[in-house]
Amino acid sequence: KNQVEQSPQSLIILEGKNCTLQCNYTVSPFSNLRWYKQDTGRGPVSLTIMTFSENTKSNGRYTATLDADTKQSSLHITASQLSDSASYICVVTSNSGYALNFGKGTSLLVTP
Amino acid sequence: NAGVTQTPKFHILKIGQSMTLQCTQDMNHNYMYWYRQDPGMGLKLIYYSVGAGITDKGEVPNGYNVSRSTTEDFPLRLELAAPSQTSVYFCASSSSGVGGANVLTFGAGSRLTVL
Numbered sequence: 122k123n124q125v126e127q128s129p130q131s132l133i134i135l136e137g138k139n140c141t142l143q144c145n146y147t148v149s150p151f152s153n154l155r156w157y158k159q160d161t162g163r164g165p166v167s168l169t170i171m172t173f174s175e176n177t178k179s180n181g182r183y184t185a186t187l188d189a190d191t192k193q194s195s196l197h198i199t200a201s202q203l204s205d206s207a208s209y210i211c212v213v214t215s216n217s218g219y220a221l222n223f224g225k226g227t228s229l230l231v232t233p
Numbered sequence: 234n235a236g237v238t239q240t241p242k243f244h245i246l247k248i249g250q251s252m253t254l255q256c257t258q259d260m261n262h263n264y265m266y267w268y269r270q271d272p273g274m275g276l277k278l279i280y281y282s283v284g285a286g287i288t289d290k291g292e293v294p295n296g297y298n299v300s301r302s303t304t305e306d307f308p309l310r311l312e313l314a315a316p317s318q319t320s321v322y323f324c325a326s327s328s329s330g331v332g333g334a335n336v337l338t339f340g341a342g343s344r345l346t347v348l
Binding site for chain 2: 125152153155162163164165166167170171172210214220221222223224225226
C-alpha cells in the first residue's frame with residue numbers, strides 16, 4: 122500500500138530559527154515528490170516539486186531534499202518567520218494513475 | 234487571475250439533503266480534481282476530470298457525483314448527505330496530469346457540515 126509518513130506531527134520554534142521536516146514514503150513506482158504549505162483555512166500552495174533525478178530544490182528560504190534510494194525527503198526552513206506558521210504537506214506521486222498520495226502534514230508554529 | 238474559485242466557503246446541511254459545491258478555474262487547465270480533507274488526515278481524491286465531458290472516480294467517490302460540461306467548471310454534487318461527508322472539500326486544477334511535474338493549484342476550500 123502506498124503510504125506517506127511525516128514527522129514530527131507538530132513543531133514549535135522561535136522566530137529566526139531553522140527547522141527540518143521529514144517525509145518517508147513507500148509509493149512505487151515513484152514519479153515526483155511535492156511539498157505544499159497550507160495556511161489555516163486555506164488551500165495548499167505548492168513549494169517544491171522534485172522528480173527522481175533531482176536531489177535538492179529551493180524556493181526562497183525553503184529547501185527540499187530527496188533521497189530516492191532510501192525513499193526519504195526533508196524540507197528545511199531557514200530563518201523562520203511568523204508567516205511560516207502553517208501545515209506542511211508532503212505529497213508523493215506514482216507514475217501510474219492519477220492519485221497523489223498525501224501525508225497528514227506537519228503543523229509548524231513559529232513564535233516571537 | 235482568480236485561479237481556482239470555490240463556493241460556498243461554509244455550509245451546513247441536514248442529513249438526507251443534497252447540494253452542489255461549485256468550482257471554477259480561469260487558467261484553461263484541462264485537469265480538475267476534487268479532494269476531501271478530514272481532520273488529522275491526508276487529502277483523499279474523490280473525482281477527477283481530464284477534460285470537458287470526461288470524469289472518473291478517485292479513491293473515495295461513494296455518495297458524490299460530478300460533471301464537466303465546460304473546461305472552466307467542475308461541480309461536485311452530494312446526494313443524500315450523511316454525517317460522514319462532514320469535511321473540507323478542495324477543488325484543484327493542473328495543466329496536465331500529475332505524473333509529470335505539473336503544479337496543482339488548489340482553491341480555498343469549502344467547509345461542509347452535515348447534521
